Amino acid sequence: MIAEIITIGDELLIGQVIDTNSAFIAKKLNKIGVSIHQITSIQDDKSHILKALEEAEQRVDIIILTGGLGPTKDDITKKTIAEYFDDSLVLNADVLENIEQIWNQNVGSKLLQVNKDQALVPSKSQALMNSLGTAPGMWMEKEEKVFISLPGVPYEMEALIVDEVVPKLKRKYNCPYILHKTLLVYNIGESALAERIESWEDNLPSQIKLAYLPSLGLMRLRLSTKGYDAKILNQEVQEQIDKVIPLIENEFAGIEDEEGSVEIIIAKQLTKTGQTLAIAESCTGGAVAERFTVNPGASAYFKGGLVTYSTQSKINVLKVSEETINQYSVVSAQVAEAMAQNAQQLFQSDYAVATTGNAGPEKGDSDADVGTVFVAVATKEAVYSQEFNFGNLRIKVINRGVNKALEMLLKEIFKN
């Protein structure tokens, strides 16, 4: 089964909002064997929506629309869908009841007419109950094709996908299982890696697809396949992984969790061993801590973090000695190591990681070149650091710093 996601909203086309919905939908649908053929972002405009529906219907089996279902005048998806299906809008009593319930729980004041009107749905549609908002989802079928319309608000859309759309699609289709496994490789460029694993890549079975996904300081090597027997697929892919790991040599860092990334591997390991983590950040400004705390269960291992952005706060809060700073500058191995060590002691954690550097665009409290970053790792027994230069683009310096801190932590945690 193949699907297309159509995201509707001028805010996407002027760059005001980044489309995160599509990635969420793609991941969930992949798991039940539906592959996404195309993602199309279009305007809040009747003729554009009609054209996109028509084209998508030619291309795929399942069409998922998000956005344009709000109560205001710029939300025109529902009317347009009714027109596409030569249908009219009728009041759905169950949806109205749901709207009233949500309104009473969350707003309290008298229900407005525009919100009552959200209970109008195309007569040929099945309503999908939105437990978190007033806009219902809709499911329509037309000659073996399925059309699903969902609100654009991410958490409402997410709940509808998980609770309604995925179960309904599973009941309707018997789809092949899609499997992705991703190897994490550090400190090697795309082309050098390709050269190292060339013979293996040339002999990959045709049903296994390979992709290189370079990001800052970290390369992901993704193997994908699909079929009806999940066990056989896993075996086939594992066989190839076992062959390629020795070729990648020491630069192989681990296998990415299906749900996420390096920080999830670290989190799982720390939770398993009952060990804990503290973080002291300067140039990465809280971004390392945020990578951990955004995921559930962080309180099991994450003791806390410090963002000591100013020199004064490194001295006052993190107790880095003024002499060390004066002698070596705030961007130095000595300060990075003191930050890591003091964070480890302050939070009484098993591990601590620290960053100090200059992310630019201008020189800050130190004479260090823009792009210079020191990352230090401390355990109860030892502390060490490395120096990097990540170039002169601020966002790149920060992200590479975050990735490097995660990498060093991963390696330390899995050292034994």
Place this chain on the structure above:
Amino acid sequence: MIAEIITIGDELLIGQVIDTNSAFIAKKLNKIGVSIHQITSIQDDKSHILKALEEAEQRVDIIILTGGLGPTKDDITKKTIAEYFDDSLVLNADVLENIEQIWNQNVGSKLLQVNKDQALVPSKSQALMNSLGTAPGMWMEKEEKVFISLPGVPYEMEALIVDEVVPKLKRKYNCPYILHKTLLVYNIGESALAERIESWEDNLPSQIKLAYLPSLGLMRLRLSTKGYDAKILNQEVQEQIDKVIPLIENEFAGIEDEEGSVEIIIAKQLTKTGQTLAIAESCTGGAVAERFTVNPGASAYFKGGLVTYSTQSKINVLKVSEETINQYSVVSAQVAEAMAQNAQQLFQSDYAVATTGNAGPEKGDSDADVGTVFVAVATKEAVYSQEFNFGNLRIKVINRGVNKALEMLLKEIFKN
């Protein structure tokens, strides 16, 4: 002039990577009067790329492709573009020189053949020099239509857009200027706001488009228009803004900066007044600090932050008294206020904001319900807090907590 962005890469369609490139390109092109008609994400697949090019050529004047230009076997964009233009690839000496230079600066080892091959470009194309990577951009023209192909690595793409694509488009076209102004409105739902401003909305001049952009706890109201005289456009939109602000009443919070958001308004004001900020976070886990530090110039006003995730760290690091915690629990107004006040004193800042709550999915160190969050603001003279319940979705609780912290800070800073 209208454009379409085509992003190429299986990683987008399986949800492994979120497309952030399109929003960046859309913003930059909007500024020179090019509106984005559609964004299309497609597979690394020859026939799909050819089909997408063909369809986009019917729809728009300018087609911008990103992705698929790497040196490895899964990168097929360049060959496919050559086929589309009935062209062949030829070695571009300038590009090769650029590749050699970047390679020597960043890698050092011997240049690989696959990277030398990146200097092959379609003979009918103009190469766009990539100063940050080995994949060149390409510019092609065909009967008044422009095709631009860029690498998918965000910072390489961004530099090419700013340094090459925008100047070339400006030279080629005389486009209307596109203006967006966005009002920030707090604590009012989409439909209630629509009702409040209905008479104004009904009388909006037809050339000014209005959009409601609800996000967690914050509503953006965007006015858009285009024309050839930037000054007149600004006047026309400002006139409407002056009319609508009184209708929004006290819920109006400010006008969004063109580049960003609430945190940028706060950052600008603090920088202007020479005042400073500290942040103490529990449930938001570093996300508030990260919103500030990701932008350049944060060191001018951001003294530092603390992520005191565990109760122990609230006591040891942030010096919240154990008695307060025992008496009121870690998720309480008293602890939030102590966190804000102690952060303000520890970092010696003018303002501090603190969050403590339970983001779920399970109850943590406190008996507070999942979703309960306290946000406190401290100045040198005063401290106060508010209690919220943000529901039981972790990501929603965190994001609403972040937005609420920013809102309270914004209001405090602009109080006078």
